[in-house]
Amino acid sequence: MKTLIKNGRIITAVDDYFGDILIEGETISMIGKELTMEVDKIIDAKGKLVIPGGIDAHTHMDMPFGGTTSADDFESGTLAAAHGGTTTIVDFAIQTKGQSIIEALDIWHKKAAGKTAIDYSFHMIVTDLPHERTSELKRLINNEGVTSFKLFMAYPGVLLVDDATIYRAMSLASDQGAMICMHAENGVVINEIIDQALKAGKTAPKYHALTRPTKAESEGVNRAIAIAEMAGSPVYIVHLSCYDALKKVQEARDLGVNVFAETCPQYLFLDQSYYDKDDFEGAKYVMTPALREKWNQNELWTGLRMNDLQVVSTDHCPFCFKDQKQLGKDDFSKIPNGGPGVENRMSLIYNGGVVGNRISVNRFVEITSTNPAKIFGLFPKKGTIAVGSDADIVIFDADKKVTISAATHHMRVDYSCYEGFEVQGVAETVISRGKVVIDNGKYTGKAGDGNFVKRSRINLNYGQATEVRREMAHSGS
Ligand code: URP
Ligand code: ZN
Ligand code: ZN
Numbered sequence: 001m002k003t004l005i006k007n008g009r010i011i012t013a014v015d016d017y018f019g020d021i022l023i024e025g026e027t028i029s030m031i032g033k034e035l036t037m038e039v040d041k042i043i044d045a046k047g048k049l050v051i052p053g054g055i056d057a058h059t060h061m062d063m064p065f066g067g068t069t070s071a072d073d074f075e076s077g078t079l080a081a082a083h084g085g086t087t088t089i090v091d092f093a094i095q096t097k098g099q100s101i102i103e104a105l106d107i108w109h110k111k112a113a114g115k116t117a118i119d120y121s122f123h124m125i126v127t128d129l130p131h132e133r134t135s136e137l138k139r140l141i142n143n144e145g146v147t148s149f150k151l152f153m154a155y156p157g158v159l160l161v162d163d164a165t166i167y168r169a170m171s172l173a174s175d176q177g178a179m180i181c182m183h184a185e186n187g188v189v190i191n192e193i194i195d196q197a198l199k200a201g202k203t204a205p206k207y208h209a210l211t212r213p214t215k216a217e218s219e220g221v222n223r224a225i226a227i228a229e230m231a232g233s234p235v236y237i238v239h240l241s242c243y244d245a246l247k248k249v250q251e252a253r254d255l256g257v258n259v260f261a262e263t264c265p266q267y268l269f270l271d272q273s274y275y276d277k278d279d280f281e282g283a284k285y286v287m288t289p290a291l292r293e294k295w296n297q298n299e300l301w302t303g304l305r306m307n308d309l310q311v312v313s314t315d316h317c318p319f320c321f322k323d324q325k326q327l328g329k330d331d332f333s334k335i336p337n338g339g340p341g342v343e344n345r346m347s348l349i350y351n352g353g354v355v356g357n358r359i360s361v362n363r364f365v366e367i368t369s370t371n372p373a374k375i376f377g378l379f380p381k382k383g384t385i386a387v388g389s390d391a392d393i394v395i396f397d398a399d400k401k402v403t404i405s406a407a408t409h410h411m412r413v414d415y416s417c418y419e420g421f422e423v424q425g426v427a428e429t430v431i432s433r434g435k436v437v438i439d440n441g442k443y444t445g446k447a448g449d450g451n452f453v454k455r456s457r458i459n460l461n462y463g464q465a466t467e468v469r470r471e472m473a474h475s476g477s
Contacts (some may be wrong), residue, residue, distance in 0.1 A: 001025065001040050001434060008045030008395065012052060012384050013366035021050065023391040026433040031387060041436075043429060045395045051365050052384050053087025053118075053392030053432065054346045057372040058238055058262065058313035061091050062111045066336030067327055071318045071413045075447045077342060078116040080410040081316075082437050082445065084343035085427030087118045087392035088382055088453065090372070092150055094125040094159075101126065101136040105144060109452065116450030117443075118432045119392070121378070123148045123181055129165050134172055141176045145454020147377045148179040150238065153220045154187030154288065163227060170231035177457030179260075179376065180228065181236045184220030184245065185212065185289060194333050205282030206275035208332045209290035217289050218244035225252045225259050234258035234460055236375060239315045241267040241289035243299040250308045258460055260375055262311035263300050265341055265348045266291060266417060283325040284415050286335040287315070301358045310371040312349050316342035318413035340413045344404055348418065350396070350425030361398075377455035395429040402426055410443075 003023040010019050010031070022030040022037065061077040063070040072080065074091075081089055093108035095101045101124060108122055124140060126149050140146040151166055152159035161169075166180075173180050193211040202210075221237055225248060228235035240246060240261045252259045266287060271294040275282035285291055303309040317338025319325055328335025349368055353359040359367070373383020381390050404418040430438035437445030 002037070003041045003043065003431070003434065004035060004037070004039045005043045005045050005050055005393065005395070006035070008048055008050035010050045010385055011361050011365055013362055013370040016362065021385065021393065023431070023434045026391060028385060028387055028389050028391050031385070043395065048428065049361070049396040049398050050385065051394050051396050052369040052382070053394050053430065054085050054368045055088045055090070055372040055378065055383060056081060056086045056314050056316065056342055056345060057090045057311060057376055058264070058315045059089045059091045059342055060315070060317035060338065063092070063094070063317060065317070065338065066319070067334070068319060068324050068336050070338060071320050071324065072316070072340070072342070072411055074112040074115040074120070075117070076410070076412040077316065078118050078120065078450055079443060080343040082117045082430050082432065083410045083427070083443065085346040085394040085396065085430055086342065087394070087430065087432045088120065088378065089118065089342070090121045090123055090376055092125050093122045095127050097128045099128070101133060101140065105140065105146065112452070114448040117437055117445045117447065118450045119453050120450055121376070121453045121455050122146050123150050125150045125152070125159065126169055127159055127161060129161070129168055134168070137169070137172055138176055141178050141457065147177070147455045147457055148181055148236070149173065150181040150183065152183040152187070153223070154183050154185040154190065156187050156191055160187050163223070166224070166227050167231055170228050170233040170235070174231050174233035179234055179236050179458045181238050182220070182224040183239070184217060184224045184237050186216040186219045190216050198331065198333065203331050205280065205286055205328070205332050205335060208286045208335065209272050209275050212288065212290045214242040214244040214292060217242060218248050221245045221248040225257060228259065229257060234260065234458065237261040238313070239264050239267070239289060240309065242292045242296045246299055246303045246308060250303070253308055260311070261309050262313045263304070263309050264313055264315045265345055266339060268297055268300055268352060269348060269421070270417060271297065280329060283328060283335045284321055284417065285339060286325070286328070286332065286337055287317070287339045288337045301353070304353070304367055305359055305363070310367065310375065312345065312367050313372065314341035314345050316340060318411055320414045322414055339417050340411045341417060343409050343411050344416075344418055346394070346427055347402070347423040347425050348421070350398070351423040355424045375458070377458055378453065391431055391434040393431040394427050397426050397428045399424065400426040400428070
């Protein structure tokens with residue numbers, strides 16, 4: 001199958017030009033001006049942006065959590081992602097305590113295989129790493145294409161690991177070329193604060209935020225960076241939510257430490273006041289870290305502009321309001337933590353970032369696609385438009401406006417965190433490894449179109465960005 005995308009404005013993290021793209025099979029085979037060869041299909045992208053497919057490096061499909069399971073499975077969640085212009089997700093497999101890490105990976109392979117609309121990969125959540133299991137991590141890195149691991153400083157008794165385990169995993173990551181993703185929040189102190197609140201009869205959703213102070217997050221970030229330095233490994237802070245935490249990342253990057261961080265749309269567009277909604281609606285926004293005071297949003301945008309934050313992922317972890325969030329009706333600590341967003345990320349960030357004059361269109365591509373590809377071993381197969389790269393391409397209508405609503409979204413969840421938000425910038429046609437899976441807004445793919453992608457070891461030369469940050473600061477881009 002040969003497809004020609006004609007007349008589009010091709011945007012990568014560094015390029016911005018008009019041209020045509022020839023796709024042969026699953027990859028890009030030629031880029032040029034006014035290409036005229038015979039093909040099976042021509043897509044006219046005149047007036048549109050042609051960008052690399054989005055990469056969402058943080059999703060939780062079909063995840064058992066908080067006494068229930070996230071509402072999107074790999075089929076519904078990846079279909080929704082495709083609608084939003086995302087062509088690859090990196091989801092999280094979970095090792096339960098005492099379980100073999102190989103067995104855990106196998107379980108997640110079975111959950112996803114044959115179901116996805118787009119390509120997918122896995123990080124591994126490690127909850128238990130005695131010395132005898134370190135060989136399992138090596139096998140994941142060297143044979144299974146799983147080159148990143150998430151560790152939790154939060155959720156004691158469930159997912160939390162101690163500092164010795166963190167150091168052990170980071171040492172191994174340093175040795176083997178893997179990345180440690182850190183949920184950086186001091187969960188032990190947070191649990192004490194939660195106990196105090198509940199004893200005082202404070203049970204409403206707003207106490208989710210009031211019992212998770214920003215200091216608990218910045219302490220976690222500080223500790224994660226310090227342990228990474230001792231182990232000589234890189235560290236990637238997930239779902240960074242606030243200025244207190246960002247400051248720790250900034251300080252370390254200024255000293256040349258290999259710390260990377262993502263934030264998420266919820267921290268850029270929503271704030272703590274959402275917990276005050278009537279009729280338990282605040283529960284819709286119970287996610288971890290909690291939404292913060294609004295002034296943090298500007299700081300996070302600055303962090304994205306200055307490259308202290310390199311990635312925007314969603315932490316998509318949806319629970320239905322009616323059936324699942326109600327588990328915490330009488331006790332905020334029992335509300336399943338997480339919210340939906342995989343479908344909305346590209347439009348929200350384009351609208352808030354590029355239309356909102358906070359970031360360039362190249363930076364938009366970089367933080368939604370190129371950087372996650374580079375940081376997690378997918379580049380240059382994914383994350384750019386180049387000869388030889390996978391033909392994961394979005395024809396993006398930068399002028400079109402839509403209103404986000406649960407009534408029209410494709411995520412299997414009964415509310416939207418962004419209900420009524422008008423956004424400019426919409427994925428019109430989405431190509432996943434050469435196949436059109438969204439055609440003018442209509443799904444044309446099928447479950448099983450997506451493949452598992454083995455990722456390479458982490459190349460720290462990508463994203464080693466202290467100098468870049470200074471250059472960007474001077475050029476004002
Ligand atoms: O609230 C959240 N973030 N739920 C998903 C689990 C996690 O910590 O990423
Ligand atoms: Zn987390
Ligand atoms: Zn998460």
